[in-house]
Amino acid sequence: MTATGNQEIIQVRNLVKRYGDFEAVRGISFEVKEGEIFGLLGPNGAGKSTTLEIMETLRSKTSGEVIIDGISVDENPQGIKRIIGVQLQTSGFYPGLTLTESIRLFNGLYNTSVDPKELLSRVNLEDKARNRFRDLSGGQQQRFAIAITLINRPKVVFLDEPTTGLDPQARRNLWELIRDIRQQGTTVILTTHYMDEAEVLCDRVAIMDGGRIIAIDPPALMIDQLMASGFTPEKEVRGASLEDVFIRLTGHALREA
Numbered sequence: 001m002t003a004t005g006n007q008e009i010i011q012v013r014n015l016v017k018r019y020g021d022f023e024a025v026r027g028i029s030f031e032v033k034e035g036e037i038f039g040l041l042g043p044n045g046a047g048k049s050t051t052l053e054i055m056e057t058l059r060s061k062t063s064g065e066v067i068i069d070g071i072s073v074d075e076n077p078q079g080i081k082r083i084i085g086v087q088l089q090t091s092g093f094y095p096g097l098t099l100t101e102s103i104r105l106f107n108g109l110y111n112t113s114v115d116p117k118e119l120l121s122r123v124n125l126e127d128k129a130r131n132r133f134r135d136l137s138g139g140q141q142q143r144f145a146i147a148i149t150l151i152n153r154p155k156v157v158f159l160d161e162p163t164t165g166l167d168p169q170a171r172r173n174l175w176e177l178i179r180d181i182r183q184q185g186t187t188v189i190l191t192t193h194y195m196d197e198a199e200v201l202c203d204r205v206a207i208m209d210g211g212r213i214i215a216i217d218p219p220a221l222m223i224d225q226l227m228a229s230g231f232t233p234e235k236e237v238r239g240a241s242l243e244d245v246f247i248r249l250t251g252h253a254l255r256e257a
């Protein structure tokens with residue numbers, strides 16, 4: 001898995017966020033390359049959401065610099081909003097609207113004129129155009145939320161725990177969708193608590209803890225470094241996982257109402 005471009009599309013320098021006396025983000029710096037799938041990992045409270053929301057222009061920073069595609073959040077937050085897509089929580093949609101109606105609503109909000117059918121086909125939901133949001137399965141709702149992030153043809157999309165709560169089939173289906181989005185030239189930044197997901201999906205990950213980035217590298221390199229340090233795994237690492245068994249037995253087909 002390699003990134004399609006090597007140019008940096010995001011630069012974060014010495015980013016600090018204080019809530020009162022508490023420093024939630026403690027001077028972090030990192031870059032994201034164009035065409036990368038970049039993972040932001042870390043235990044709860046590490047500062048991931050704060051960092052993401054500052055990049056998304058949804059939260060103010062205390063100090064430091066964030067530049068996306070050459071645009072500084074300080075100088076032109078509106079310019080950044082135009083070139084990014086931010087995944088809404090599924091609770092952010094009107095449950096009673098059909099998918100087509102929802103897309104029309106978002107077209108109005110973003111001043112876009114995307115064809116609902118075309119957008120739905122990008123996430124394999126074209127046959128659900130007339131279904132209400134609330135009648136979709138969890139995986140379909142997440143796919144729809146990702147479709148909406150694409151409505152303004154963004155250069156960068158931010159996905160916050162896109163597969164939380166999904167079954168293994170739906171999770172793998174979303175991985176395919178995320179790879180497909182990257183394939184079309186969009187840079188993806190995601191958070192996840194699933195390390196297997198970060199390992200198979202992300203070109204590079206940053207691990208945050210206590211407001212700092214404590215490691216940043218491709219997952220395979222991090223694992224090699226751990227092994228080189230003389231690490232012995234708690235349990236024997238086998239060539240396949242229980243999830244591989246599960247998928248072999250139950251298949252890849254999506255289980256959706």
Ligand code: ADP
Pocket residue numbers: 019022024042043044045046047048049050051
């Ligand atoms: P993560 O997304 O990694 O779980 P967050 O960025 O949500 O971490 O939070 C980082 C730290 O900042 C946590 O200790 C959290 O309690 C604190 N925090 C987040 N938002 C606020 C806020 N609005 N006011 C005060 N403290 C906050």
